[in-house]
Amino acid sequence: PNTFGGYDETPQVTGKHIKDLALDGLVNIVGGCCGTTPAHIRKIAEEIKACKPRIPPASVSEGYMLLSGLEPFRIGKYTNFVNIGERCNVAGSRRFAKLIMAGKYEEALSVAKAQVEMGAQILDINMDDGMLDGPSAMARFCNYIASEPDIAKVPLCIDSSNFSVIEAGLKCSQGKCIVNSISLKEGEEDFLRKARKIRRYGAAVVIMAFDEVGQATETKDKISICTRAYDLLVKKIGFNPCDIIFDPNILTIGTGMEEHNLYAVNYISATKTIKENLPGARIS
Numbered sequence: 001p002n003t004f005g006g007y008d009e010t011p012q013v014t015g016k017h018i019k020d021l022a023l024d025g026l027v028n029i030v031g032g033c034c035g036t037t038p039a040h041i042r043k044i045a046e047e048i049k050a051c052k053p054r055i056p057p058a059s060v061s062e063g064y065m066l067l068s069g070l071e072p073f074r075i076g077k078y079t080n081f082v083n084i085g086e087r088c089n090v091a092g093s094r095r096f097a098k099l100i101m102a103g104k105y106e107e108a109l110s111v112a113k114a115q116v117e118m119g120a121q122i123l124d125i126n127m128d129d130g131m132l133d134g135p136s137a138m139a140r141f142c143n144y145i146a147s148e149p150d151i152a153k154v155p156l157c158i159d160s161s162n163f164s165v166i167e168a169g170l171k172c173s174q175g176k177c178i179v180n181s182i183s184l185k186e187g188e189e190d191f192l193r194k195a196r197k198i199r200r201y202g203a204a205v206v207i208m209a210f211d212e213v214g215q216a217t218e219t220k221d222k223i224s225i226c227t228r229a230y231d232l233l234v235k236k237i238g239f240n241p242c243d244i245i246f247d248p249n250i251l252t253i254g255t256g257m258e259e260h261n262l263y264a265v266n267y268i269s270a271t272k273t274i275k276e277n278l279p280g281a282r283i284s
Contacts (some may be wrong), residue, residue, distance in 0.1 A: 001071060007035030015043035019051065026052035028040060065204060065242045067155040068175030075282065084157060084279065085120030085142035087111050088141070092127045099125070100137060105144050112151045122153070125169065126159040135168035147226065158203075163194055169215065170201040181206035181247060191229070198236055204243040207284055208232075209270070215249055217263065220271035222248040223277075230278045241280025248283065275277060 001089040001217055002008055012087050013069050014036065021027050021086060036205040065075040088111055090097040090138060099108040112123055123145075127137040138158070145151050158169035160251045182205060183196045196200035198205050209216040209225045250267040253260065 001035065009035065009040075011039045011043035012035070014040050015047040018044050019047040022048045022051035022053075023032060025052075025054050025060040028055070034057070035265050063242065065245075066176065067122070067178065067204065069152050069154045069156065070149055071153045072173060073155055082122065084122045085112070085115030085118075086124045086125050086126075087115055087124040088123055089159065090125060090132065097129070100141070101129075101131060105141055108141065109144055109148055109151065112145060113148065116151055116154055120154065122155050122157050123158045127165060128160050128162065134162055134165040138165050138169040139172045142169050146172070146174050161173050163197075167197065167201075170198070170203060173203075176202055176204070178204045178206060178245065180259065182211060183208035183210035184225060185210045189210055189230060192232060193238060195233055199237060199239055203246060205233075205239075206247055208243045209246065210246045210282065217249070217251065217266065219266045219269045219273075222266065223273050226270070226274050226281075230281060241278070242282075244278075244281045245284050246281055247273055248277075254258075 005010070014032075017031050018027075024029070029043055030046070049205040061074075063076060067073045067075065074168065080217060087093040088096055088108070090100055095112060096108055097113070099105070115123060124146075125138065125141060127134050138160070142156065142158075145156070152174055155175060155177050156173050157178040158166050158173065162168050163182075170177070170179070179198050180210050181248050182191060182198070184191050185208075195205065207226065207229045209222045210275070211225045211228070226248065229246075230241070233244060234241055238260045248267055250261070251263045253264045274281060274283060
């Protein structure tokens with residue numbers, strides 16, 4: 001702005017500046033800000049219509065899961081354990097649940113902020129409770145998070161067993177988040193329908209080792225279900241393998257029941273095979 005708070009730059013000047021940047025291969029998205037008018041936007045569009053958008057080098061992102069809140073977060077082959085804060089869950093935190101049930105969403109932000117301050121790299125948000133309007137609660141809390149840069153800097157993990165709640169969260173999430181989760185429990189058609197929507201929103205996804213028969217407990221079943229899901233996602237709808245996270249079901253390992261003795265071993269064995277045979281995929 002000039003001294004009087006007005007704007008002197010004409011559409012022709014703005015268009016030329018943007019065109020110079022585009023010709024140098026520096027931009028892939030352009031637009032206007034304060035002071036631009038429809039005439040400015042029209043001129044920009046005219047000037048750059050023959051310019052090719054900048055293509056980021058493949059080596060920058062190849063092999064990485066790329067997530068973001070207000071800040072980028074890359075997960076690669078040698079990334080250490082990723083800390084996901086799970087206290088913004090009405091089933092996992094009594095304090096958080098009480099605040100949400102009382103409609104005290106601003107106070108509930110303190111639960112999210114504390115986790116980020118203590119090192120959470122991703123925040124899991126879950127509003128699954130029979131007393132809540134899940135989609136509305138999810139959207140409202142995600143919007144509150146977006147208003148707090150100290151929290152919004154980390155990616156979100158939209159967590160629900162109800163896909164309408166997941167979609168409400170996806171619509172209100174800044175950057176690129178994770179969906180937790182979908183599975184083959186209801187068959188391939190339902191699985192692909194949800195996966196296509198998740199891909200359209202640009203999110204990564206957690207896939208449970210669960211199919212039409214039930215939850216996988218044996219190593220071979222975990223591997224079989226995850227392989228089937230991977231092939232459907234990658235080959236059928238073009239999902240980026242680096243945006244796939246498998247949950248091979250570690251299950252409860254300290255029950256003392258003999259039939260549960262191999263749960264941990266089966267999980268570890270399945271994890272090894274998944275990492276070796278399903279390139280790009282991660283494990284939760």
